[in-house]
Amino acid sequence: MNIGIIGFGYWGTNLVRNFANLSGAELTLVADSRIERKQFLGKLCPAAEFTTNPYDITDNVNIDAVVIATPVFTHYELAKRSLTNKKHVLVEKPMSSDIKQAEELINISEKSGKVLMVDHTYLYTGAVRKMKELIDNNQIGNIKYFDSTRINLGLFQPDVNVLWDLATHDISILNYLMSEKPTTVQATGVSHTSNGIENIAYLTVKYNSGLIAHFNCSWSSPVKIRMMLIGGDKKMIVFNDLEPTEKIKVYDTGYEYKTDEDKTKILVDYRAGDIYIPKLETREALSLMATDFRNAVENGEKPLSDMNSGLDVIRILEASQRSIKERGKEVTI
Ligand SMILES: NC(=O)c1ccc[n+]([C@@H]2O[C@H](COP(=O)([O-])OP(=O)(O)OC[C@H]3O[C@@H](n4cnc5c(N)ncnc54)[C@H](O)[C@@H]3O)[C@@H](O)[C@H]2O)c1
Known part of the structure; x- marks a missing residue:
């Protein structure tokens, strides 16, 4: 397989x-x-040749698979050209600039029988896979909230806002961990530069079950925070990605409520128990992702971060953009 x-x-x-x-x-x-x-x-890979022309790859009969790691606005054109030329494609997150482009790429992939996969790297991390295991084994209970903060003094991207750049990671994690599909999105954001691209944004995603997810993303924070809280009715998870080893902590914390006899007051009982720090797989996520891509190409295995997961992320991002434009209006997905 030539890449x-x-x-x-x-x-x-x-x-x-x-x-x-x-x-x-x-x-x-x-x-x-x-x-x-x-x-x-x-220096990094002497065996590989270099070119300044991307079409030397997309149109090359000796190349079987193309990996695209250019700015977001170029993904669609390069992925489409590669798929049309019968190449398997791994494209960086987010898959494309809108839903229409993503659907078209999926359509070409299905017709040509060539793999289209998105690099949602976080899905391959030990921390996210451990959270998936805990949630699927019902150790956390019914999930009530998901709260993510991803802020730092980040690179202002020229083509996409802070949600398309940063929340993409958290939305891919949310979609992977939750079996339920979201229903509505509300977002607000602000651009502090003349190009109108939001550098700070807040996104809320709601579900029919009452699950609520919130994302705080910024390129303008003096401190770097990569923190996710997931609250279930049995236990709660804190995922701090900046911790070198103890990234996940599971709190045996919760609350139960009763109403009094005439149902006018709510009585809340709190529980604060032990904190458990699970051991995590430490293999590099990108290496697992690359292996998943190779297996999808060679054996037809469905990759974890497949094209439909890429589209699901774009659906939420596009709805968030509409909501920001309409000053925080609730948008149905
Ligand atoms: N999965 C992750 O965790 C992760 C992390 C960072 C970035 N990304 C994604 O990777 C992509 C690239 O981001 P980056 O931070 O590396 O940006 P970057 O600006 O550092 O790199 C992009 C490179 O693409 C080159 N380029 C642009 N257009 C090209 C074209 N048409 N043909 C050939 N080369 C071209 C540029 O010269 C540049 O070197 C983005 O989609 C971004 O969202 C993913």
């Missing part, structure tokens, strides 16, 4: 490192429009 990677910037460098070490695959060609990246590729 070509388009986009050798910050994230593309991690992808090159992982695909260069992937057994059963050859990283043969890397494209980046910046010629100065050629020298660095020579």
Whole structure:
């Protein structure tokens, strides 16, 4: 399986490192429009050739699979051209700039029989897989809330707002952990630059069961926080991604309520028990993701981060953008 990677910037460098070490695959060609990246590729992966033209990869008869790690607005065109030329495609998150593009890519993939996968890297982390195990084994109980904060002094992206850049991760985790589908979205945000692209935004996602999810995303915070709280009616999880080893803590904390006899007052009983720190798998998430892509191509296995999970994320992001435009109006997904 010959692989070509388009986009050798910050994230593309991690992808090159992982695909260069992937057994059963050859990283043969890397494209980046910046010629100065050629020298660095020579050091990182001397076996791969370099080009400044992405079509040397999308149109190359010797390439079986294309990995796309360019800015979001380029994903659709490069993925479409690769799929149309009968290549398997792994595209960076978010999959495309809107629902229509994502649906079209899925359609081409289904017709051509070629894999289309999205890199929602977090789904392959030990922490997220442990949370999935705890929730699926009913150790947390019915999930009542999901609250995520992803803020830092981040790179202002030129083409997408802070939700498309940062909340993409958290939404992919939310969708993976919850079996229920969300119903509505409300979002507000603000742009502090002249390009109108929101650098701070707050998103709320609601479900029929009463589950509520909230996301706080910012490129303008003096401190870096990567924190997720998941509350169930049995236990609660705190996921702090900045902790080097103890990323997940499970709190045996909860509350129960009763109403008094004439049903006018609510009486709440609190419970605060032990805190459990599970051991996590430490293999690099990107290496597992690359292996999942290879297995999907070679054996037709359904990847964890498949094209439909990519579309589900885009549905929430697009609805959030509409809500921001309409000053926080509730938008049905
Ligand atoms: N999965 C993750 O955790 C994760 C983390 C960071 C970024 N990303 C995603 O990776 C993608 C790239 O982000 P980044 O932070 O690496 O950006 P970046 O700006 O550091 O890198 C993008 C590279 O693509 C090159 N490029 C742009 N258009 C091109 C084209 N048409 N042909 C060839 N090269 C082109 C640029 O020269 C640049 O080197 C984005 O989609 C982003 O959302 C994913």
